[in-house]
Amino acid sequence: MFPFSFEWIWDMSHIIFMGGLWYALSILGAGMTFCIIKAILATANGKGGHHH
């Protein structure tokens, strides 16, 4: 799963498969982190008092 795992091999299959997995996870992780930080900042600035 990681390049430091004993069974890791630097071949095309590992790079494509694991690269794809980490790429997708990175987008999701970064996206959620961004949303949470933006929400914290908005709350700190006093936004969010208006409800739907």
Added chain:
Amino acid sequence: MDSALIPKGVKRCPIWQFALGLGVVGAVLLWGVYAMFLCWFKGLNQTNMNDYYGFALWIWADLAVIALGGGAFFTGLLKYIIGKDDLKNIINYAVLIGFICYSSALLILAIDVGQPLRSWFIFWHANVHSMLTEVAFCLSCYFAVLTIEYIPLVLENRQLDKIPFVHNLTHTMHEHMAIFAATGAFLSFFHQGSLGGVAGVLFGRPFAYREHLFIWPWTFFLFTWSAAAYGPSFTLLVTRITEKITRKKLVKDTTIQLLAKISGWMMFTYITAKIIDTVYWATTTAPSLGFSLKDFYSNNPVYGYWILGAELILGGVIPALMLITPKIRSNRLLLTLATILAVMGVCLNRWVMVLQVMAVPVMSFDTWAMYYPSWQEVATTVLPVAYGIILIMISYRYLPIFPNEAELNPLEPETPVVAAADTEEAAEEGPEPGLTPAEA
């Protein structure tokens, strides 16, 4: 009792009725949970799987719910990437249905692996030469996407939305949903395709084997295509069932018609490709491997030519033609019939590609290997259905799933008795008679 949690401007059934419904479906759920624990504690000997059937009812259910859950990724793609904004009226429900379908698929796999505590092995010790590894990766990641898409719906609950941070988080997530939807569409394309690819690369099984385009067999593309075509039909069918049960109109006709039309055209193009694929396989691929079409549909008690006809014509051509014809599509009864046929068609396709593949004799000394699921397999396959119904019931009651519900079902004005009481109260609270406006 729970009225503070119910969305504003809509009416829900009394709590006792809701609890009764939950109890009935919950009993079915418990039956499935009991069978699940039997499989986990006693092992896969509780099933009728054997050396012929390493893939059986569970894998069919898995493939079927993943295809039916395709409505979430395709509707998301249409709304967020292609810009079909009218689908905003149904996207929440498509996400909920997708979330149920994919969590069900993962639940079934957790039972199927026998030792769920070792599920993480597929990530840690990944076999990077297997299409199923790609399926496992994409399935897990896409489930994460669906969870991210479902979270804002949960946070929009009336009470949760009062918390400023939650309100801001919901707003921000809605703003950036296109990024998640695009990632979801990318992941779905690959795992739907690879599920089909698994059948298409079985060169030792001429019933499933197909010609390739580069490394991908035709089944790769057909599975993705069929999920995008039939998934929205399932969303429409579940919406219709929900409308029938709640006796309300929940989604605008324009939205229903748009999704039905798109689903119909996708289905029409898919079934055309599928028929071409079947003809080429029957006349070229299978004969080149020493088989004729008759070998796959005779000398057994179940699988005859009827199943081919039911899949291609009854579950493919007919619903596709019904959905692309505006007059038929605009008739609610016929629209429902078309979606039922479509759902049946895609489920039958997945059955054929999983179970008939296993049943067909391959060697000259082989006979047809028939399989009947054990009750534990049936119960654990019914389990996700019960779970899905419960999640829909809870979500519908407490979350604003249908944005047009209040507009389409305006609440009746207060009864005259209540109105009269209100008037009296107002009169009591009003100024004393005889006072000037300033004194009042």
